[in-house]
Amino acid sequence: MASLSLIGFGSGGWGALLLFAAFITLCVTATALAIGAVIGTIVAAAKLSGNLALATLGNIYTTVFRGVPELLIIYLIYFGGSSAVTAIGKAMGYEGFLGMPSFIAGALAVGIISGAYQAEVFRGAFQAISKGELEAASAIGMHRALRFRRIIMPQVFRFAIPGIGNVWQLSLKDSALISVTGLAELMRTSQVAAGSTRQYFLFFIVGGILYLILTSLSDRVFNGAERRANRSMPTAAMGKA
Template sequence: MATLELLGFGSTGWGALLLAATALTLAVTAAALAIGAVLGTIVAGAKLSGNVLAVALGNVYTTVFRGVPELLIIYLIYFGGSSAITSVGKALGYEGFLGMPSFAAGALAVGIISGAYQAEVFRGAYLAIAKGELEAAAAIGMSTGLRFRRIIMPQVLRFAIPGLGNVWQLSLKDSALISVTGLAELMRTSQVAAGSTRQYFLFFIVGGCLYLILTSLSDQVFNRAERRANRSMPSAAMGKA
């Protein structure tokens, strides 16, 4: 079968399935990044709080989830979550196995991993804020909430954009591991297409190219966001002058 026919959008082609899998990869990565942003914000706040227990818990979180293999975390979330759901189902009188949805398990697992990295990104971004600005805001009687909205949040986001871009790329690649749960994302679909047609080299190369396209486009998005954020901050221009 011709290569163009295999990659086409006809009845025997895999083009539509590969594009759908690419969209699913983006969706699960975006969901994981959102989950990680929430967890990362909480953990960064704990590590910056000065509370001994909160700092210790934050350090444990970032150490564990940055040190344990990603695939192991996915297995724990997927199979552990399925076991927990099944146990709850049995307690409610339902017989049989209840599996955790692959998308939810994958997004949660990659999100937990992403959260460990985002916590360090946000913590570093906060520490990059000039202390004089925070002291001046407190001196003029600015409330904690107003300081957060007007000074802390805009600058943390500004300083965090490059790091968040790296975390996004990491999560995008980690999403390939979710294929072990059966989710038909890009890696899984490439494997199925390769196995069905025996064209392993072709479909794995195509899958790799699609990942490269996603990462290249992501780089452009984050680079543009970084330029936009710096352009809106006069202090950035003055610092570069």
């Protein structure tokens, strides 16, 4: 019972800190996913552009950031960013070390990683659109902006939801690596609590349970979004029949 009180919300309990750390983990992951969506859209457009130079750059990006270990990228962004910020500070007359904020560094690093995966998701979603629909839209004189808004964007979104759900889960787990920067997210807080109380098994199990809760709730959200996106699509309805 004494051990269980450590994960409670009373005096000496770590429950509130662990829940807040889970919230920070969600914030980092959501920010990283948004950053990755912007990067992924640009990279996917480059790979689909038909321009050899742009496609090559897009392929290099996805190859590098899907092949290099995530922890290495986090180190490069955090320490490299801190060095850059320090250099800028010295140029402006400030003496001393300026560290890059852990939240920004972590979200940017995970966002860059997720952007490589989202680029492939968006590329595959675009290629899943029926070419006949695009040709028909061009034949009736629909201009590019309208074609993108009425045909391409809704279908890319619909086809991309399952893949984006997988990228979200990947980013959620990658956020645990941000603990090396000192950000008090779920993994870091579990480590601190375990070290402070010497209850390593208890707090790492609790941390794992909280991660499972977050991933399970995320699955429900993305499954609901997928059902909602497919609701008005006859082909999807026929496929499920």
